[in-house]
Amino acid sequence: xxxxxxxxxILHEGALRDYLAGLPEIAxxxxxxxxxxxITEVGDGNLNLVFIVRGGRGGIAVKQALPYVRLVGESWPxxxxxxxxxxxxxxxxxxxxxxxxxxxxxxxxxxALTVMEVLEPHIIMRKRLVAATQYPRFxxxxxxFMARTLFFTSDLALPAAEKKQGIAAFAGNHALCKITEDLIxxxxxxxxxxxxxxxxxLDGLAASLRDDMDLHVAISRLKLKFMASPEALIHGDxxxxxxxxxxxxxxxxxxxxxxxxxxxxxxxAVLANLxxxxxxxxGHERSPAERAAFEGxxxxxxxxxxxxxxxxxxxxxxxxxSGDAYPxxxxxxxxxxxxxxxxxxxxxxxxxxxxxxFAAAKTIRRIFGLAHNIDFELIEDPKKRAISEARAVRLARxxxxxxxxxxxxxxxxxxARKLRDWQPELSN
Amino acid sequence: xxxxxxxxxILHEGALRDYLAGLPEIAxxxxxxxxxxxITEVGDGNLNLVFIVRGGRGGIAVKQALPYVRLVGESWPxxxxxxxxxxxxxxxxxxxxxxxxxxxxxxxxxxALTVMEVLEPHIIMRKRLVAATQYPRFxxxxxxFMARTLFFTSDLALPAAEKKQGIAAFAGNHALCKITEDLIxxxxxxxxxxxxxxxxxLDGLAASLRDDMDLHVAISRLKLKFMASPEALIHGDxxxxxxxxxxxxxxxxxxxxxxxxxxxxxxxAVLANLxxxxxxxxGHERSPAERAAFEGxxxxxxxxxxxxxxxxxxxxxxxxxSGDAYPxxxxxxxxxxxxxxxxxxxxxxxxxxxxxxFAAAKTIRRIFGLAHNIDFELIEDPKKRAISEARAVRLARxxxxxxxxxxxxxxxxxxARKLRDWQPELSN
Numbered sequence: 123x124x125x126x127x128x129x130x131x132i133l134h135e136g137a138l139r140d141y142l143a144g145l146p147e148i149a150x151x152x153x154x155x156x157x158x159x160x161i162t163e164v165g166d167g168n169l170n171l172v173f174i175v176r177g178g179r180g181g182i183a184v185k186q187a188l189p190y191v192r193l194v195g196e197s198w199p200x201x202x203x204x205x206x207x208x209x210x211x212x213x214x215x216x217x218x219x220x221x222x223x224x225x226x227x228x229x230x231x232x233x234a235l236t237v238m239e240v241l242e243p244h245i246i247m248r249k250r251l252v253a254a255t256q257y258p259r260f261x262x263x264x265x266x267f268m269a270r271t272l273f274f275t276s277d278l279a280l281p282a283a284e285k286k287q288g289i290a291a292f293a294g295n296h297a298l299c300k301i302t303e304d305l306i307x308x309x310x311x312x313x314x315x316x317x318x319x320x321x322x323x324l325d326g327l328a329a330s331l332r333d334d335m336d337l338h339v340a341i342s343r344l345k346l347k348f349m350a351s352p353e354a355l356i357h358g359d360x361x362x363x364x365x366x367x368x369x370x371x372x373x374x375x376x377x378x379x380x381x382x383x384x385x386x387x388x389x390x391a392v393l394a395n396l397x398x399x400x401x402x403x404x405g406h407e408r409s410p411a412e413r414a415a416f417e418g419x420x421x422x423x424x425x426x427x428x429x430x431x432x433x434x435x436x437x438x439x440x441x442x443x444s445g446d447a448y449p450x451x452x453x454x455x456x457x458x459x460x461x462x463x464x465x466x467x468x469x470x471x472x473x474x475x476x477x478x479x480f481a482a483a484k485t486i487r488r489i490f491g492l493a494h495n496i497d498f499e500l501i502e503d504p505k506k507r508a509i510s511e512a513r514a515v516r517l518a519r520x521x522x523x524x525x526x527x528x529x530x531x532x533x534x535x536x537x538a539r540k541l542r543d544w545q546p547e548l549s550n
Numbered sequence: 551x552x553x554x555x556x557x558x559x560i561l562h563e564g565a566l567r568d569y570l571a572g573l574p575e576i577a578x579x580x581x582x583x584x585x586x587x588x589i590t591e592v593g594d595g596n597l598n599l600v601f602i603v604r605g606g607r608g609g610i611a612v613k614q615a616l617p618y619v620r621l622v623g624e625s626w627p628x629x630x631x632x633x634x635x636x637x638x639x640x641x642x643x644x645x646x647x648x649x650x651x652x653x654x655x656x657x658x659x660x661x662a663l664t665v666m667e668v669l670e671p672h673i674i675m676r677k678r679l680v681a682a683t684q685y686p687r688f689x690x691x692x693x694x695f696m697a698r699t700l701f702f703t704s705d706l707a708l709p710a711a712e713k714k715q716g717i718a719a720f721a722g723n724h725a726l727c728k729i730t731e732d733l734i735x736x737x738x739x740x741x742x743x744x745x746x747x748x749x750x751x752l753d754g755l756a757a758s759l760r761d762d763m764d765l766h767v768a769i770s771r772l773k774l775k776f777m778a779s780p781e782a783l784i785h786g787d788x789x790x791x792x793x794x795x796x797x798x799x800x801x802x803x804x805x806x807x808x809x810x811x812x813x814x815x816x817x818x819a820v821l822a823n824l825x826x827x828x829x830x831x832x833g834h835e836r837s838p839a840e841r842a843a844f845e846g847x848x849x850x851x852x853x854x855x856x857x858x859x860x861x862x863x864x865x866x867x868x869x870x871x872s873g874d875a876y877p878x879x880x881x882x883x884x885x886x887x888x889x890x891x892x893x894x895x896x897x898x899x900x901x902x903x904x905x906x907x908f909a910a911a912k913t914i915r916r917i918f919g920l921a922h923n924i925d926f927e928l929i930e931d932p933k934k935r936a937i938s939e940a941r942a943v944r945l946a947r948x949x950x951x952x953x954x955x956x957x958x959x960x961x962x963x964x965x966a967r968k969l970r971d972w973q974p975e976l977s978n
Contacts, residue, residue, distance in 0.1 A: 133791035282731055282777050283724035289780075290721035303710055303874055313881045335889035338880040346875045349710050350781055352717075446731055447774045451740045452766040461763035473650070482915070 153179025168193035187234035205234035207295040211380030244366035252397040254416040261426040263372035268435035275355035277447035292381040306487040307345035316492040323508030326549040352382030386476030394484035401514040405501030428531040432501040482522035513548035596621035631661035635723040639808030672794035679827040680728035682844040689854040691800035697862035703783035705875035720809040735773035743969025744920040751936030752978040780810030788819040808911040814904030822912035829942040833929030849963045910950035940974035
C-alpha cells in the first residue's frame with residue numbers, strides 16, 4: 123500500500139483530483155468522472171491539510187502533512203516524516219484494534235499523504251461533549267483501543283528484540299515528541315511567548331504556577347518519563363478531538379504523535395479531556411437538570427474508562443502474555459500464580475499513578491499553554507470560563523504533585539465532584 | 551576508521567598476519583617484516599577471539615567476534631553485529647572518558663574485527679583482586695568513567711532528538727541484551743540447563759531462590775527496567791573482568807553489551823563484583839592481617855566508588871546540563887535553584903536504589919547461573935567456596951527485595967561487614 127512516488131508538493135484541489143484519478147482503486151471507489159468529484163478542505167486541526175472527496179459511488183478522506191505547523195505558519199517548520207509515522211501507527215492500530223481506527227486506503231510517503239475511509243456521520247467527540255451529548259459506545263471502544271494497542275506493543279506481549287525494533291522504528295518522530303515536551307511539559311510553567319490564558323482573571327493563577335517549585339519538580343519528572351520510558355506504542359495525542367463517534371461506532375484518528383512512550387500518557391489524555399468537559403459544563407448554558415445529568419454521565423464515564431481499561435489490560439496480561447517481561451516460568455504453582463496476580467495489580471497501581479500525573483499535565487497545558495480546547499473556549503463569558511478553568515487547575519495541581527495520593531479513579535472523580543461549586547479567587 | 555571490506559571469515563594466525571600487513575598504518579606501528587610479527591591468541595572471555603600481535607616497533611590487540619558464543623560453541627549462534635556495537639560504544643566512550651578505554655586503531659565491520667592498542671602491563675582487575683592487590687587509581691578512574699559516559703548520554707545532557715537517535719543506533723544489539731535478560735534476570739531463578747552452583751552445599755539455597763516469590767517479583771521488575779529504561783548508553787557488562795589496571799592507569803574494555811539502558815546496571819555491576827571479591831576473601835589463603843587489610847580496602851573502595859560517582863555525576867549535572875530534562879528555566883531564582891538541587895539528590899537516591907537492586911542481580915547470577923567468576927571459583931575447597939557464596943547471596947537477596955531500605959552505600963557495606971563471619975546452613 124505504501125508508495126514512494128515523486129517529490130513532495132502540496133496538493134490543492136486540482137492537483138489532488140489529478141493525483142487521485144491516477145490511483146485506479148481509489149478512482150473506482152469514488153466512482154464517476156474525476157471532474158465530478160466534490161473536493162472540500164475540512165482540516166480544523168493544527169498541523170495538516172484534510173480533504174473530503176466525494177464521487178458518484180463513495181467518499182474518501184485525504185490527509186496531507188504540510189512542512190510547517192498550520193496553526194502558526196511557515197515560521198514553525200515541522201518534518202513531513204510525521205505522515206510516515208502516522209501511517210505506521212495507524213497500520214499497527216488497525217491490526218491490534220480492528221474497527222477502531224479509520225481504514226487505510228493509500229499512502230504516499232514522498233507526498234506525506236494518506237487516503238482513508240471517510241468517517242460519516244462520525245463527529246469529533248469533543249464537539250458533542252460541548253453539546254452535552256452522551257455516547258453509549260465510547261467507554262467500551264476507547265478502553266478496548268487503549269488496552270489492546272498498549273498491551274500488545276509492551277514488554278508484556280512482545281519479545282524484547284521486537285520491542286526494540288519498534289522503539290527504533292519510531293525514534294525518528296522526535297520533532298513531534300519535542301512539541302509535546304515543550305508545549306505540555308515546559309512552557310505552561312514558565313514565561314513563554316505562546317502561552318495564553320483567560321486574562322485577567324487567571325493572571326494570578328498563571329503566576330502562581332510559574333512560581334510553584336513542587337509543581338515544577340513534578341512536571342519535570344513526568345517530562346523525563348515521557349522522554350525515557352518506552353513502555354508501549356502510544357497514540358501520543360489522545361484527546362477527545364482525536365476521537366470520532368456516532369451512536370454505534372468510535373474511531374480514533376490522527377496518531378501522528380505516536381512513538382514508544384509511557385502508557386499513562388494516553389490514558390491520562392482521555393481522562394483529562396473528560397475532566398475538562400466536566401468542569402466546563404458549569405460555564406455552558408444548561409438547565410440545572412441538564413447540567414446534573416451531563417456531569418453525572420461524564421464522571422461515570424471517567425470511572426468506567428479507567429476501570430474498563432484496567433480490566434481489559436489485565437485480562438490480556440492473564441491470557442496473552444507472550445513477552446519477555448514477568449516470565450510465567452518464574453511464577454509457577456499456586457503461590458506463584460497468586461503472587462504474579464498481586465504484582466499485576468501493583469503494576470496497574472503504578473500505571474494509575476502515572477495516568478493521574480499525565481492527566482494533570484494535559485489539563486494545565488490546555489489552560490495556560492498554546493493549544494486550548496473548545497470545552498472551555500466556547501464559554502463566552504470570560505469570568506465564567508476562568509472559574510471553570512480554575513477549578514480544573516486546582517484538581518490538576520493536586521493530581522500532579524500528590525499523584526500517588528489518588529489511589530482509585532473514584533478518588534479523582536470524588537475530588538472533581540467536591541470542586542463543582544468551589545469559588546476560586548480570580549484576579550481583578 | 552571504519553571499513554567495509556570483504557565478507558566475514560575467521561582470521562587465524564596466518565590470515566590475520568596477511569590482513570594486518572595490508573593495513574599500512576598498522577604495519578608501520580608494528581614495524582619490521584610481517585613474518586617477524588609474533589601473534590598470540592589470548593582470549594579468555596566467553597565470546598571472541600583476541601590476539602596480541604608484536605612487531606619490531608610495537609604491539610597491538612586484535613579482537614574478532616565469532617558467529618557463536620565461544621564458551622558454548624556453534625550450537626549457540628550470536629550475531630557478528632555485536633562487534634559493530636562494541637566499536638560504536640568504544641568510540642563514544644573514548645570521546646566522553648578519554649584515556650579510560652583502549653585507543654581504537656582500526657575497525658572492519660564485515661570481519662567484525664577491531665584493532666586496539668595493546669594494554670600492557672595492564673592486568674584484568676579481577677585477577678589482581680583475587681591476589682588481594684590494591685589499586686590506587688581505581689576509584690577515581692572508574693567513577694569518572696561511569697559519571698561521564700552515563701551523564702553525557704542521558705536526557706540531562708542530550709537534547710531529546712539526539713538521545714532518541716542514540717537509542718535507535720543501539721536497538722539492533724538485542725541479541726546481546728537477550729543474553730543478559732536470560733542469564734541474569736531469568737535463569738538463576740528457575741530450573742535451567744545452564745545453571746550451576748557449588749553442589750551439594752548450595753542445593754538448598756538454590757531451591758529456596760527458585761521458590762522465593764518476593765525475589766521473583768523483584769527480579770522481574772529489574773528485568774523490565776533493564777528492557778524499557780533507556781536512561782543512558784551503558785557499558786552493559788561492567789564487571790571487574792572488563793577493567794584492566796596498572797598502578798597508574800585504568801582501562802575499561804569489552805563494551806559489546808552496550809545499549810541504552812538503566813544507569814544503575816553499570817554502577818551495580820562494579821559494586822557487585824567488589825562485594826563478591828570481599829566475600830570471596832574468606833575462602834582464600836591469607837593471614838588474618840592480610841585478610842583484614844584486603845577486606846577493609848574493598849569495602850572502602852565500594853563506598854568510594856559510589857560516593858565519587860555520585861559526586862562527579864552531580865557536578866556534571868550542575869555545570870553541564872544541556873539536555874531537555876529538568877530545564878533550568880523552570881528552576882530560576884534562589885528558591886528554584888535550591889529546589890532543583892534537592893531534586894538532584896532525590897534523583898541520585900532513586901538511582902542508588904536501582905543500583906542496589908542491579909548489584910544484587912549481578913551477584914546471584916554469578917553463583918547460580920551459567921557464568922561464574924574466579925573470585926569464588928579459585929577457592930578450591932568447595933565448602934569454603936559455598937560459605938563465601940552463601941554470604942554474598944544472603945546480602946544480595948536483601949538488596950533485591952528491600953532495595954529501598956539501603957539508603958546509603960554505608961548501609962550496604964555495613965550489611966556486608968555483619969555477614970563477614972556469618973555461618974550459613976549448607977546442604978549435606
